[in-house]
Amino acid sequence: MPSRMIVSRELxxxxxxxxxxDRLRLIEExxxxxxxxxxxxAALDLPATRISQHLAPLRAHRIVEDRREGRNHFYRLTxxxxxxWIVEALDFVDVRNRFGEGSHIDHVRELWTADAPETSS
Amino acid sequence: MPSRMIVSRELxxxxxxxxxxDRLRLIEExxxxxxxxxxxxAALDLPATRISQHLAPLRAHRIVEDRREGRNHFYRLTxxxxxxWIVEALDFVDVRNRFGEGSHIDHVRELWTADAPETSS
DNA sequence: CCCACACCTGCAAGGTTCTGCAGACTTGAA
DNA sequence: TTCAAGTCTGCAGAACCTTGCAGGTGTGGG
Structure with a gap:
């Protein structure tokens, strides 16, 4: 059983x-x-149930870790x-179908690279 | 329409x-x-039809480019x-369920990082 | 030269399996 | 009890794999 097959499956x-x-925005959040x-x-404008459902598999794969404080669960990136790394993938997104609108990507890259949280977009 | 939603969808x-x-191994190939x-x-030990079907969406998203030479189609990474970038993702693979077998990842990292093609594994 | 055949690749249809979403139910804390 | 968070179920939609077939290209016999 070649290691490449095993690892490629996990990858x-x-x-x-x-x-x-949703999960990408969650991670960037x-x-x-x-x-x-x-x-x-609230930040992603989605029902909390859906966020919870997205967090469950992310937690199972150790992408995020949780910490309980009273009845609230705080999550952070492992x-x-x-x-x-995700932002780097923007280099590989095809910009063929967006004539002159590739600035969307640059815009988001700035938002997701800045140190201060953004409030509007 | 926030840019982040658009780009997160494309990402x-x-x-x-x-x-x-299969597609991951194809790209590394x-x-x-x-x-x-x-x-x-032949390298991936899969039917050519399946390779072709995997290549079709990769080509549509400009992940690979093709070149015809006679009756053969040659593909390369765009x-x-x-x-x-894909190999970097190995850092984020959960190693919790592989006691001492995390060396699989290191092994594949070497295979996929080396300059010379490997023949066995 | 011409034509039939073999090879390489892409495309389509089918059946199966997986994924995402929404709603209801359960648990735990205040 | 009230509220927040997690879990479970059913259904609709998408992805995947196999099989069969069509288009295009060289190759060899006549």
């Missing part, structure tokens, strides 16, 4: 885990520090570098 | 496109240079850096 699992718009589920839900 | 599409063991479909199929 595929990881990528599939990240391959969801946790880029600067831990937050509880409600805060994330590997903070994963946020920057 | 998710890209990640989902890569989230398949093209790391050192272009190859035709039959060669890839962004050679994507192979190294």
């Amino acid at each position: 595929a699992d990881l990528l599939r885990l990240l391959a969801h718009p 946790l880029r600067l520090g831990e937050q509880d589920v409600s805060s994330i839900a 590997h903070p570098g994963i946020a920057a | 998710a599409d890209l990640l989902r496109l890569l989230a398949h063991p 093209l790391r050192l240079g272009e190859q035709d479909v039959s060669s890839i199929a 962004h050679p850096g994507i192979a190294a």
Whole structure:
């Protein structure tokens, strides 16, 4: 059993885990520090149930870690570098279908690279 | 319409496109240079039809480019850096369930980082 | 030269399996 | 009890694999 097959399967699992718009935004939301589920839900404008469902598999694969404080669960990235790694993938996104709108990517790259949290977009 | 939503959707599409063991091995197989479909199929021990079907979406998203030479189609990576970027993801793979077998990852990292192609594993 | 055949690749249809979402239920804390 | 968070279930949609077939290209016999 070649090691490449095993690892490629695990890599595929990881990528599939990240391959969801909500989860990507969630990870970038946790880029600067831990937050509880409600805060994330508000920031992403999604129901808290959905955030919780997204967090469950991320936690199972050790992408995020949780910490309980009373009735709130605070989540943070296990590997903070994963946020920057994701942003690097913007280089490989096809810009063919967006005539002159590739600035969207540059815009988001700035948002996701800045140290201060953004409030509007 | 926030830019982050648009870009996170495109990023998710890209990640989902890569989230398949065959396609990951395919990309790493093209790391050192272009190859035709039959060669890839032989290297990965998969039917050529399946390789072709994997290549179709990769080509649609400009992950790979093709070149015809006679009755053979040669493929290469549009962004050679994507192979190294994928290998970086090994840092984020959960090693919790592999007691002492994390060396699999290191082994594959060497295979996928070396300049010379490997023949056995 | 011409034509039939073999090879390489891409495309389409089918059946199966997986994934995401929404709603209801359970648990735990205040 | 009230509220927050997690879990479970059913369904709709997408992805995956196999098989069969069509297009295009060289190759060799006549």
